[in-house]
Amino acid sequence: MTEKPVVLVANRGEIAMRIIAAARRIGASPVLAASTADADSPVARAADRVIVIGAAPAGQSYLRPEQVAQAAVHAGASVVHPGYGFLSEQPKLCELLEEEGIAFAGPRPETLRAVGDKGSAREVAIAAGVPVAAGVEITDVTNVVPLGEQIGYPLLIKAIHGGGGRGIRLVTNPEELASLAPQAAAEAEAAFGNGALYVERYYGKARHVEVQVFGDGEGRAWIFGDRDCSVQRRHQKLIEECPAPNLTDARRKVLHDSSRALVEALKYRGAGTVEFLVDTETEDVVFLEVNARIQVEHPVTEEAFGVDLVAAQLRLALGMDPELPEVGPVPPAAVIELRINAEDPEADFMPNSGTISKLSWPRGPGIRIDTQLEEGYKFPPFYDSLMAKLIVRAHNRDAAVAAIRQAALNTNIEGLKTTLSMHDYVLSHPDFIAGAVPTSWFGPVWEARKENNA
Amino acid sequence: MNEQPSWQDLLDLVAQLNESNFESASVSYGNISVQLSNSDTFIGGAAPAAAPAAAAPAPVVSTSSTTPAPAATVAAAPAAPAGETIDAPMIGVFYRRPAPGAEVFAKPGDRVEADTTIGIIEIMKLMNPIAAGKAGVLGEFLATDAQAVEFGTPLVVIDTNA
Numbered sequence: 001m002t003e004k005p006v007v008l009v010a011n012r013g014e015i016a017m018r019i020i021a022a023a024r025r026i027g028a029s030p031v032l033a034a035s036t037a038d039a040d041s042p043v044a045r046a047a048d049r050v051i052v053i054g055a056a057p058a059g060q061s062y063l064r065p066e067q068v069a070q071a072a073v074h075a076g077a078s079v080v081h082p083g084y085g086f087l088s089e090q091p092k093l094c095e096l097l098e099e100e101g102i103a104f105a106g107p108r109p110e111t112l113r114a115v116g117d118k119g120s121a122r123e124v125a126i127a128a129g130v131p132v133a134a135g136v137e138i139t140d141v142t143n144v145v146p147l148g149e150q151i152g153y154p155l156l157i158k159a160i161h162g163g164g165g166r167g168i169r170l171v172t173n174p175e176e177l178a179s180l181a182p183q184a185a186a187e188a189e190a191a192f193g194n195g196a197l198y199v200e201r202y203y204g205k206a207r208h209v210e211v212q213v214f215g216d217g218e219g220r221a222w223i224f225g226d227r228d229c230s231v232q233r234r235h236q237k238l239i240e241e242c243p244a245p246n247l248t249d250a251r252r253k254v255l256h257d258s259s260r261a262l263v264e265a266l267k268y269r270g271a272g273t274v275e276f277l278v279d280t281e282t283e284d285v286v287f288l289e290v291n292a293r294i295q296v297e298h299p300v301t302e303e304a305f306g307v308d309l310v311a312a313q314l315r316l317a318l319g320m321d322p323e324l325p326e327v328g329p330v331p332p333a334a335v336i337e338l339r340i341n342a343e344d345p346e347a348d349f350m351p352n353s354g355t356i357s358k359l360s361w362p363r364g365p366g367i368r369i370d371t372q373l374e375e376g377y378k379f380p381p382f383y384d385s386l387m388a389k390l391i392v393r394a395h396n397r398d399a400a401v402a403a404i405r406q407a408a409l410n411t412n413i414e415g416l417k418t419t420l421s422m423h424d425y426v427l428s429h430p431d432f433i434a435g436a437v438p439t440s441w442f443g444p445v446w447e448a449r450k451e452n453n454a
Numbered sequence: 455m456n457e458q459p460s461w462q463d464l465l466d467l468v469a470q471l472n473e474s475n476f477e478s479a480s481v482s483y484g485n486i487s488v489q490l491s492n493s494d495t496f497i498g499g500a501a502p503a504a505a506p507a508a509a510a511p512a513p514v515v516s517t518s519s520t521t522p523a524p525a526a527t528v529a530a531a532p533a534a535p536a537g538e539t540i541d542a543p544m545i546g547v548f549y550r551r552p553a554p555g556a557e558v559f560a561k562p563g564d565r566v567e568a569d570t571t572i573g574i575i576e577i578m579k580l581m582n583p584i585a586a587g588k589a590g591v592l593g594e595f596l597a598t599d600a601q602a603v604e605f606g607t608p609l610v611v612i613d614t615n616a
Contacts, residue, residue, distance in 0.1 A: 036606060052604040053545045061605070066578040070545050074602045096578055 004029040005318055008072045008102075009047065010093075011083030012062065014389060015296070016043040017372045019081045022310035026318075028078075033071040035061035037380050042372045051075060056382045062086045069096035079103040079317045081310070085384065088293040089116060103317040107269045107292045108217070114266065115290040119160045125287045128265040130258040130274075133286040135200035144181045145174045147199050154204060157181060159188035160196040167191060170202060203284065205438040206277035208232065209244045210291075211259040212301045214312060214324060217269030221260045222324050224301050224309070225331050226252065231426060232439045233349065233446070238419070239426060240297035241336045242304040244278075245397050245435030251278065254285050256329055262290065270316055271298070271309050280438050296386070297337055299370055303393045304331035333366075334400040335393045338408060338423045340371075341385040345422035345446075353381035358414035362407040366393035379416060387418065401433055425449065539596065539608035540586055546577035548584075548609060550599045560610075564592045572610060575603065590614035 007023040009016050009032045016032060020043065023030035032038075032047035037056035044050045051071040054061030061067065065087055072080050080097055082088040082105070091109035098104070106112070115121045125132055136147055137160070148155060148171070157180060159167030167188050171177045181197065189195035212224040228244035229237045244252075259274040273295050275288040298309050305327050312322035343349040356377045361369050371388030373379075379387065390411060392404035405427040408420055426432050431441060542548065550558045550573050560572045566586040575582045586592075593611030597603055 051545065052606055054605045066580065067545050067605075070577045074545070074604075 005078040006031055006075050007314060008033055008051075008068075008075050008077035008080045009043075009083070010062070010068045010071075010080050011086055011088075012038050012041070012043060012383060013372055014370045014386060015083040015294075017046060018310055018370055019083060019314075020046050022081075022308060022314055025308060025311045026314055026320075028314065028318075031071075031075040031077065033062075033068055033075075035382075037382055042374050042377060046372075049075065056380070058086065058383065065090055065093035065096055068093055069100065069102075072097060072102050073100055077102055079105055079314060081105040081314060081317075082293070084293050084296055089291075091116075103319075105270060105313045105317040107266075107272065111266055111268060112292050115292050117161070118158070118289070121289055122287070124266065124290075125258075125262060128258070128261045130262055130287045131254065131285055133201045133203070133277075133284075135198050138181060138185075138197040138199060141182045141185045141197070144177050144199070148174050148177045151199055151201050154202040156200045156202045157184045157197055158200055159184065159192055159194075160198055161188065161192040161194045171199075201284075201286075203277050203279045203281075203286070205281050205440060206279045207244070207436060208237075208275065208288075208439050209247065209255060209278045210273045210275040210295075211255050212242075212298070212309070213259050213263045213268065213272050213274060214309065214322065215263045215266070215268030215270065215272070216316065216322065217267060219264050219267045221263035221268070222326065223256050223260055223329070224305050224307065224327060225329060226255055227297055227300055228436070229297060230437050230439045231432065231442050233442055237297065237339065238442065239336065239338055239423070239432075240300050241334065241397070241400070242300035243330050243334065247278070247436075251283075251285055252329055258287070270313050280436065296339065296389070299368060299389060299391045300335040300337045301331075303335040303366070303368060303391055304333050333393050333395060334397040335391060336400045336404045337389050337391045338404065339386055339419070340388045340390060340411070340413070340423075341419045342379050342387050342416050343385050343419050344417035345419050346450075347417075349419070351381075351385040352416050353379045354416040355379070356413065356415045358412060360412045362390075362410035364403075364407070366403065367391070367407055368393075373413070387413070397435060398433075401427060422446070537593070538588070538590070538612050538614055540572060540584075540588070540610050540612050542575060542597070542603040542605060542607040542609055543584065543587075544575055544577055544582065545604050546575035546582070546602075548597045548599070548601050548603045548607075549574045549576065550595065560586075560592055562592050562594055562610075565616075566590065566592060566612070573597075584609070586612065588612065588614055591616035 005028045007028045007030050009019045009030055020030040029048045031049045032044055033053045034044055034050050035054055035056050036052055039050055039052050051074055053067040053071050063086055087093040089112050091112045094104040094109040114124055122132055134151055138144055154172045157169045157171060169180055169184055171180055185195040185197055207230040209226055209228050211226050214222040225242055226244045227240050227242045229240045231239040255276055262274055271294050273291040277286050277288055302309055312324050316322045343351050356373055356375055359373055359375045368391040373388055390407055392400055392407050394400035394403045408423050431437050567589050568587055570586045571583045572586050573584045575584055590612040595610045597609045
C-alpha cells in the first residue's frame with residue numbers, strides 16, 4: 001500500500017468541488033488552497049485539508065502563482081489542478097511547480113505560450129491545417145482600402161500582438177477602414193509596443209461551436225465531440241449543449257479533424273477546447289482559439305459520453321493511464337447545461353451577493369448539479385458570479401430541452417437574485433427550441449422582451 | 455514611441471492605477487516594463503523586499519525538506535492567545551534568523567517599532583522580511599524557526615500597550 005497522492009486544488013467554488021470529486025474518484029487526497037474568504041466554505045469542508053494562501057481579493061490569493069506553488073510544497077502535493085480562470089493558463093505556475101517536481105494538471109508551459117497569444121495561436125492553427133478567417137496583414141496604414149476590397153465588409157481590425165479582446169475594431173465600410181486603421185495602429189503601438197495590425201473577415205451571425213480534446217502529451221489525441229455555446233450575453237456563455245445541434249456531418253468532420261490535427265501537432269497534454277465560429281450565412285467554419293484548460297461547460301461532454309475528464313487530467317498528470325475510451329463523433333445522448341449566476345436578469349444582469357436562505361434541487365434520471373452552494377452559505381462578493389451548473393441528459397435534444405426546463409422550474413434558490421428566470425425564457429423560446437441560434441441572438445431578444453413587457 | 459518614460463510618467467501611471475480597481479497591472483512602456491500590484495494587506499507593512507533580502511543569505515535547508523507533516527484541518531493555526539499577535543502576511547516558511555547560526559531578528563521582551571523586522575518568510579525561494587507592523591513589546595513566539603506558515607498564521611504575541 002503506497003500513500004495516497006495529494007492533489008492540490010488551486011481554485012474555488014463549483015470547479016474546486018468538481019476537482020475534489022475527481023481526486024476522490026482516483027483515490028487521492030484533495031487539499032484546497034483557499035483565500036481567507038473561502039477558508040470555511042463548503043468546498044473547504046469537502047477537502048481533507050485547507051491551506052490559506054492569501055487575503056480574499058483574488059489578486060492577493062488565487063492569482064498568485066508563487067503562493068499556490070508554496071501551498072503545493074506545504075501540502076506535499078503530487079499534482080496541482082488549477083481549474084479554469086485564475087492561474088489555469090499561466091505558464092509561470094507550471095514552471096514553478098516543475099522546479100519543485102510537482103505535476104501540473106494542464107498543458108506544458110510552452111503550449112500555454114503557443115496558444116495564449118492570438119497571433120501565435122493563429123500561426124499554430126494555420127500550420128496544422130485548421131481553417132482560419134480570411135485575413136491579411138496591414139503593411140501600409142495609409143493605403144488600406146484595397147485590403148478591405150479583398151476581405152469584404154464588415155471586417156475586423158485586430159492588433160497582431162493584442163489579446164483578451166483588446167485592440168479589436170469592427171469596420172463596416174471603406175471610409176471607416178481608412179480613418180480607423182492609423183488610429184488602431186497608434187493604439188496598438190502604445191498598448192502592445194507594436195503597431196502591427198491585420199484585417200480579418202467578420203461573421204455577424206455565427207454560432208460558437210467548440211471541440212473537446214484530450215492529448216497524452218506525446219501526440220495521441222482523443223476527440224469527445226462538440227458543444228454549442230451560442231447563447232451568450234456580452235461574450236459570456238449562458239447555456240451550453242452537447243452535441244452541437246443541426247451540424248452537418250461534413251462540417252462536424254472539419255471541426256473534429258482539424259482539432260485532432262492541432263492536438264497532434266502541439267503534442268498537447270491533457271484536456272483542452274478548440275473554439276470555432278460556425279457561420280449561419282455561409283458554409284464557413286473558422287478557428288477562434290484554443291482554451292488550454294478544463295472549461296466551465298465540460299460536464300455536458302462528460303454526461304453525453306460517460307467520461308470523467310477531470311479524473312483523466314489528474315491520472316495523466318500523475319503518470320497514469322487517463323482511462324479514456326475512443327468514441328464516435330456524436331454521443332448517444334443530448335445534454336444541456338444552464339449556468340445559474342448570482343445576477344439579476346431584470347437589472348442588466350447586475351451581480352449580487354448574500355446568504356442562501358433556502359435551497360432545493362430537482363431530482364431524477366440524468367440530472368447533475370455542480371455547485372458548492374448549500375443553505376446558509378454566504379455567497380461572497382469577491383469572485384465570479386457563477387453559483388451552480390444544472391446539467392440534464394436525455395435521449396435527444398427535444399427531450400433534453402423539455403427536461404431541463406422542468407428541472408430549472410423545480411430549482412429553488414432563495415436569498416439572492418439568480419438568472420433562473422432568464423433560462424426559463426430562453427428554454428421556452430421557439431428559436432432556441434429549433435436549435436442553432438447565433439451568438440448575436442440572445443442580446444436583442446432579451447432586450448425586446450423587456451420592452452414588450454413594459 | 456521608443457523613448458524612455460520619465461519618472462513623472464511612471465508616477466502618473468501609479469497614481470492613475472491607484473485610483474482604479476486594478477488588482478495588478480503590467481505595462482510595457484518602450485523598453486521598460488512596470489508591474490504593479492494593489493496589495494496593501496499582502497505585504498503587511500513589510501519593508502521593501504529587495505534590499506534586506508540581499509543582506510539575508512538564503513537558509514541552507516531547502517524548502518521541501520523543511521515541510522512539516524500536514525496538520526489536520528482549517529484550524530491548523532495554533533489557538534490564538536489572548537492579546538494581539540503579529541500574523542503572517544503571506545504563505546511561506548518562517549525564519550527567525552537572517553542565516554543559520556545567526557542571532558534572531560527579535561526575541562521576547564524586545565521593544566519593536568512598526569518597521570522593525572521580526573523575521574523572514576520564504577516563498578518559492580524569495581526572502582521577504584516581515585515587519586512588526588505595529589509598535590510594542592514582543593511576547594512569546596508562536597511560530598518556530600523554519601515553520602511552514604499560512605496567510606494569517608500568528609507568528610508572535612505583541613503587547614501594544616506596554
